[in-house]
Every structure is written in C-alpha cells, then in structure tokens.
Amino acid sequence: MKFNTIIIGGGLSGLTAGITLAEQGQRVAILATGQSRLHFTSGSLELLGYNPDGSVVTAPLQECESLPASHPYQVIGTQALRQFAPHAQELLAAAGIKVRGNAEANHYRISPLGIPKPAWLTLDDYITADSQLSFPFRRVLLVSIAGYIDFPIALLRHGLQQCGLECNVAEVRTPAIENLRTSQTEMRATNIARILSEQAAIDQLSVEINRAISGEEAILIPAVIGIADDNNLKYLRRMVTRPLFCVSTLPPAVTGVRLQTRLRKRFLNLGGTFMLGSTVRKANFSADRIASVTASNLPDQKLSADNFILATGSFMGNGLVATQDSIIEPIMNLDVDATQGRDSWTSPRLNDPQPYMEFGVHTDSSLHPAINGHIVPNLWAIGAVLSGHNPISLADSTGVDMITALFAANDIISHNI
C-alpha cells in the first residue's frame, strides 16, 4: 500500500492533518490503534486557557507570546497560531461542526462540575459566558435525567449559582429512558444518546421539560443528545418553550463522539483511508528517511508513503511510554524531552502542574523529530506527543492538536508542490 502521507494516530490532530492533506488531493491513510481521547472532549476546544503563572488568558493570540520557548506554539512560531486558528474553525465547519468563539478572545465554558473555564471554540448548542463571565439570561432550569450517573447536579447548580445564575432543578423521567435503567451501570451519556436518537423519545422528553418550566428564561440539559449529528438536538430545541442549551457531562462524551464521527466522515468523504485497530509497531528506514511502517494486524503488509506524521498522543494513547527509569517514544525511539530520574517526574502536590505532562517528543522548528540528534526529514510530530505543553495547567491541548496538525500538513503540501 502506497500513500502520499501516512498518519499514525486517529485523534483530533491526526484527523485535522488528514483532512487538510486530503483536501489538497493527497492520498492519505490514518492508522489508529483504537478510538481516541476526543471521546473525552466536552463541548469546547481550548487554544490557551491559562498562563504559566496560573492566571486566566483573555487574549490567546497576544498572551501566547509569553509562553516559554519550548512550548509548541513558540517552536513553530506564534505567527503560525494567528495563521492557522481561523483554518481550524473552517475545517470544523466543513465537517458539519458549528462552533462559537475565536482566537482573539477567550470565552467561558462550564465544566461538568460547574466551574467556568476559559475556552477557544464551543459547540453552538452549549451554554457559554462571555469574557466578563456574563450570561444572556439570569434564571435557568437545570434539567437532570433520573438515574443518569455522570451528572453531578448539586455541584453544577452550586457552580452556576456562583456565576450569578438563579438555578432551579427539575428531574425528568420518560418511559424510553426509564427502560435503560434496567442496567444502572450503563446509564451513561452515550447510552442515553442512543435512546434519544429516536424522535419519539425526544417528543417524550420535550413534554416533560415543558411541564417542568415555570418562570425560567432558559433550559439547561446534560449533553446526551446527538451522537452522529445534531439533528435531534435541533428538533428538541424547536419542541421546548424556552431557549435550550447543553451542559457538558463526564466522559464518554456524546459531543466528543460526534466530533470524532463527523471528522472521520469528512476524511473518508475526501477519499482518505482510515484503518482502525492497526497499531503501528515499527518504522522501516531507508537511510535517514522512513520508507514504510508496519502495523500489528497487518504484519506482512508494508505501508509506504513519502511523508509520515506521528500523532500518537501522550501517555494515554501510548504515544509515550514510561518505563522504570525513562520516558520513551515506543515506535521509533525518537529523542524525547524528559527529566532524568523518576522522582523528578511528578510534583508532590496533585494540583500543581505535573512535570511529566510536559514530556514529549523533541522536534525542530518544522516539527521534525530526531533519533540520536539526527533529524528525520520526512517525519512530523504533532499534537499531544509533542513536548513543552501542559493540557491541564495551560489548557492548550486541543489547540496544540489542531494548530500543529495544520502547520505540519501545510509544510508537507508546500514541500510537495
């Protein structure tokens, strides 16, 4: 099998790169072990939420200038951030994902625990507040679904009240959802979303919600509708008597699955090849360049390409592996930025920024990784596998995913013309 570009990893960064390259007419394959971290994404994407000192970022495009030189945004140059942030939004729109927000100014999303957090882009149907943390309404009805285990209603209500909202709670039950409660452990967002993929079930839900409304100006519901698209959510919004918004839930997140589904569909429609269940175990070199890779489920198949992109993620995706005394990139043993000695990997306080989160593959300014100091010229590393960023303390993970992916894809295209 011969491709222009092979991307190892099928999450947000891999799909972003894959779509960009396929849009330019490249023959692209994405190889992925399994489904990705996108399934844990709530309704928002983050470019840069906090400064290294912990203060909230209001203007990401300006404040990224003060990031340390090792941060991926600085590695590729903050100009790239300005250039590609609007592209990311266009790419999502082309995949059928409508978002609000921009890179000039962060807005606030509401976390599943009710805490406002700075965000870059938020799915159109979610509750958000502007940069001053003000909402377009004051009195809201927070709807909970009886038996749903991943929606901490008291915390959420408390959080919304802290934000200045008056918040009433109503627990609703419908016959269709009650049936799911037979298996209490399976009362999760994605399972409820399966039930609510039928219009009759939405009808039942809208009746219950309308019955619960008294004087509130808006309705908030857990994001449990719309696994493949947002059609049923739109339908529900038409059926209820107040403006309705979603609140993100604990994973697996329905909107995360929708993001993954839409992006993958877009990639396939552009002619891309997506191979799930294919763990890349080995890269075969010809001199200093990668000639092909081998996947676990296709051991006798050489997967060749001109360009390769490493988008394997961090520790959770096995893009990085911690052994007893070292941090390793397991496919090619690429040079990694990590501190020596296991004791230095973690901070004693859980809520402090954890050093290991910044570990990752070291690259040059074009995102080419190296082996023993020798650059691999036809390999690009993108997304969470990169060193120098911290998805929790800086709230930059999805931004790093998409911006570095767009950077690498455009670099590949410009070299192949």
Added chain:
Amino acid sequence: MSKATHNFFISSISDNNFEQCLKCSICTVYCPVSAVEPLFPGPKQAGPDGERYRLKNPRFTDDSLKLCLNCKRCEVACPHDVRIGDIIQRARLQNSKHKPGIRARLLASTDLVGKIATRLTPAFNTILSLKTTKEYKHRMLGIDRHFAFPTYARVTFEKWFEKNAAKKQSGFSQQVAYFHGCHVNYNDTAPGIAFVNVMNKLGFGVTLINDEKCCGNPFMANGMPQKALKLAFHNLNQLRLTSQQVPIVLTTSSTCTFTIRDEYNFVLGLDNHDVRDKISLATRFIYKKIEDGELILPPVKPDFKLRIAYHSACHMEKLGWSFYSSSLLRMIPGVQLIMLDSLCCGMAGTYGFKTENYRRSLKIGEPLFQAIREAEADVVVTDCEMCKQQIEAATGARVLHPIEVLAMALDD
C-alpha cells in the same frame, strides 16, 4: 538509522491485556448490543470488569454474556488493545453452566445439517419454508418464525467442483488451496464457483482442502467448546497437510478466516502460528499480487457498470482487511464504490436465528439497513455470508461477494 532492536510496548501479564483497561468506556460507545439492549451490561462490564471477579470465582459468570454478538467492535475501538471480546467469549465457554440444547446443536452443526439437507433439497427447502415448520421451529426449537432460514444448495460446492472443475486444475502452473467454508458448500455455492473461475482466469489452479470441516465458529457461539476444539484440531492438521503441497490457502468467508487465524489461538488456546499466515482472503491475495506487480487484472467486459455499496463486516473490521476487498473492487473499471459506515448487521452467525434475539438482531442492524436504502446502489457487496443473509432479508437488496463481482466483470 533506527536504534538497536527494542520493544517498548507495554507487555501484559495476561494474554488478553485485561489489566490494560483504563475503564474509559469507549468500547461501550461502539457496542451494537448496548445500543439497543439495556439488559446487556456492555463490553467493559461484561469483559475486563467482570473478569476481575470471575478470576476469583467463576460463579460470578453472568448469563447476560450470552447477549454478546462476538462482533469484536469493542476490541477495534479499544485504545489499549484489550481483547474485550475474547475475554467475554472465553468466560462464556469456560464458565457456562448451561448444557447446549437441541437448537444450539442444530444451529452449530452446519456440516451435519448441511449434509442431510443438500441430499434432500429441494424438498428440504420447501419444508423449511412451510408455515407449520416455521411454527414448529419457533415453538419447539426457538428459531424465530419470521426468520428466512438459509436455503440449501441442490448440489454441494464440493460435488460441483469434482464434476465441473477438478480435472482442469492441474493444467495451471501455479496452485492455490481453497478453504470454502460450510455456507459455500451447502447453502450458497455461487461465491465458491466464482472463486474457481476467477483464480483460473488469473492463472491459478485450485485445490480443495482434503476433508475440510466446519471451522468451529458456530460451536463456539453456541457454547460447545469441545466440539469446536475437535474441529479446530482436525482443520489445522488438514491445513498443514495441504500447505505442504500448496502453501497458499485462500478463503472467501471472512468469519471462517478470522476463526482459523485468530479465534483458534485467542479463544481456544491452540497453537496455530504455522498455519495462520498461510491463510488469506482471496481478495487480499489478489490485491497484493496486483500491487506487487506480480499480477495484472485481466480485461473487464467493456460495458461493465456497477454501483456498489460496500459493507464492512465486523470480522473484516477486526482483521483490518476491508481495505483489500474495497480497494480490489475500486480497481475494476466500471465500478462505482460507496463505502457504507462500518456498522454491525445484527446477524452474527446464528445469533439472529434465535427467537429471543430475532427482534434485537434486526434493531441492531437498522442503522445499516437505513444506510443501504439511502445508498441506492445496484448491489451491496460484503465478504460475510451471514451479513448477506440478514441484509437481503431486511432490505431486499441484492448482496454479492466481492469475488462474485470480479467474476461478473472479467471478460470471457
């Protein structure tokens, strides 16, 4: 350039990676049973979560494991390579307290029933389609009355081969062996006949496996591991003998292939490494030969035109081989290929036959049926014979095997 040999991938203590489970629940999102059946606790709960308890005491084995289709979509979705489906299958086979009844024996015994039925066709087909028979099967055996039982061929594939093809096979300089599977032999011989014709046109003679028996998959699915083991032993031996003469063994059934290559080892615990890599689907073999420049696709009928909706069967997904079948179809001039979203049809071998599963089975398949209706294709193409059965019954669409399409397209 690359550093000295290394293996940095996390190795597990268990052979099914169950301790690598992060409890992320992604598998549940992609479980076709969970999507429609609240009684099924989902792959995470039934698999690695339940396994912790079952390892302590087998009495924690739950009857709801039976609801699993063994589609392996949980494994394909798992970010950590946990063999969730294998964990569930093994737990079912090792710990089940139920003795298989007549129905399980009948459904699993594809060879025995096939031998009797093909001798009695068309009478057998007529009897099967009678209302009273359906009613009897429904009430006494638990085979759903709505279910259109597969019809049986008048002449088995093996007999057809012996009479019409066997003699001329020695005239080819290159040879391949063919594991046809029960469905081709007893029910639908067309893919088998197409396979022989295609291979001959490509310059390969075909040899059958001496005394081929059912791969054993239906016995695993119906809780009879001892029978499955016996068949697996037999087939592995026969495959070893055949491959001494003809080292390439080709197949047309994705599930037989998957069973021999993977389930023999992971579920039954047999050492099949020497046989595993010799077995390949015919589409994969042909695609690779063309890609490596060792084969050129012969001319296609000049007026050949076909709009195909390709359905990627569950075990094709697990094998990672849909690429080969769909890419081979794309190589045929005149073919317009639509890739359907990869979804389970709900049949899962004999699962959909059973009264208690029939409705659930159709409900599982509904999103796929909907996609097929919307695709407005001339034919649906899939590598799995049981998907074919289900899709034809549920949608009325004509369903073909990729090798049948190739046979249709090639010029005489």
